[in-house]
Amino acid sequence: MAQPPSPENLTLSVDCGGGGIKAAVLDDAGTAHAPAVRVATPYPLPPDRLVECIAELARGLPAAARATIGMPGMIRHGVVIHTPHYITRSGPRSRVDPALAERWTGFDMHAAVSARLGVPALVLNDAEVHGAGVVAGKGLELVLTLGTGLGSAHFDGGRIAPHLELSHAPVRRGTTYDEYIGEHERRRLGDGLWSRRIARVVDGLRPVFLWDRLYLGGGNSRRITAVVLDRLGDDVVVVPNSAALVGGARAWGLPGPRERD
Numbered sequence: 001m002a003q004p005p006s007p008e009n010l011t012l013s014v015d016c017g018g019g020g021i022k023a024a025v026l027d028d029a030g031t032a033h034a035p036a037v038r039v040a041t042p043y044p045l046p047p048d049r050l051v052e053c054i055a056e057l058a059r060g061l062p063a064a065a066r067a068t069i070g071m072p073g074m075i076r077h078g079v080v081i082h083t084p085h086y087i088t089r090s091g092p093r094s095r096v097d098p099a100l101a102e103r104w105t106g107f108d109m110h111a112a113v114s115a116r117l118g119v120p121a122l123v124l125n126d127a128e129v130h131g132a133g134v135v136a137g138k139g140l141e142l143v144l145t146l147g148t149g150l151g152s153a154h155f156d157g158g159r160i161a162p163h164l165e166l167s168h169a170p171v172r173r174g175t176t177y178d179e180y181i182g183e184h185e186r187r188r189l190g191d192g193l194w195s196r197r198i199a200r201v202v203d204g205l206r207p208v209f210l211w212d213r214l215y216l217g218g219g220n221s222r223r224i225t226a227v228v229l230d231r232l233g234d235d236v237v238v239v240p241n242s243a244a245l246v247g248g249a250r251a252w253g254l255p256g257p258r259e260r261d
Contacts (some may be wrong), residue, residue: 008153010042012117013248014054015072015126017041018085018092018148022052022245023057024160028253030133030246033062038196045086046100060119067121068114068248070129072151074165075159078110078123082165084178085148091146093184098212114221121177125163132160132252132254134239137235142205145244146198146220149178154209158255171201186220195228202232215239 010033014023024036042049054069073083087101088094089213109123124132130151131143137158141222143218145151152166167178179185186194202214217239224238 006062008065009064010064011249011252012058012061012067013129013245014057014067014068014069015244015248016050016054017126018072021053021057023061024245024248025053025061026246026249028249030249032245035101036245037061041085041091043091043094044097044100045091046103047080047086048113048236050086051109051112052183054113055116064119066119066252067117068129068251069123070126070244071109071123071164072126072149073148074163075109075123075125076163078108078121080104080107080109084167089112092182122248124152124160124251127153127217128160128163129156129245129247129251130239131215131247132251133243133245134215134217134237136213137255140209141213141215142209142211143215143217144201145218146181146216146223147183147218149182150201151218152202153210160254166205171204177201181198183220186223191223192225195223195225198224198229199231202236211235213237217241217243 001026009027010025012025019037019041021041022036022038024032026032037060052109074081083104085092087096087104089097114121127143127145130145131153135155136139141155143153168176171177171180181197193230216237219241221238
């Protein structure tokens with residue numbers, strides 16, 4: 001009978017989103033060793049509550065020797081500089097709670113997760129983890145994730161480049177990318193008109209990055225219409241949302257120094 005994999009070969013991968021938190025345990029090849037688990041993102045969500053939520057998900061999964069946490073916002077060396085949804089009273093598009101914003105700003109998520117789980121951890125922007133699951137490691141590769149808002153990451157030769165919060169940049173008449181192509185607008189416009197906005201965003205960013213490959217991921221990437229997909233070009237690839245968890249295992253093998261491990 002085959003022996004179960006050693007925890008030393010497994011990674012706990014957690015994808016923290018605005019609407020849900022998903023977790024799985026995967027080996028170095030990105031193969032899951034138990035069904036992924038998911039809970040709705042609880043609000044209000046101070047840092048300690050998110051850490052406990054991650055620990056609770058981990059208890060229902062096989063033991064792992066390390067953890068990767070992907071979360072929205074500007075994350076530097078495992079410290080939260082800014083996160084958009086978790087500082088609100090009741091989730092995306094609700095009022096910002098100043099007390100929550102203060103608690104999240106400068107919070108050392110890396111230290112908190114490592115201490116709570118008792119294993120080395122990586123804490124990255126969620127689009128960076130998503131990208132780790134799909135990039136080829138050649139040239140300039142841009143990853144855009146389409147969900148509650150817009151997530152972004154870019155890689156140079158497989159190395160994660162310094163994060164840019166494109167989601168907060170104005171794209172049209174002061175409207176940010178989050179507001180322009182986020183889930184709220186997709187529901188309001190319908191997939192057809194929303195997909196045309198995605199095409200405008202891709203066309204507008206192409207001369208900025210001059211990428212070798214653009215990956216479109218996140219839960220809403222599958223909603224881009226076939227007509228728009230055909231016009232985006234051969235250098236644009238839609239990737240499955242499962243990359244958000246697979247990337248948790250593969251992030252540890254990316255070239256360059258890792259975060260405080």
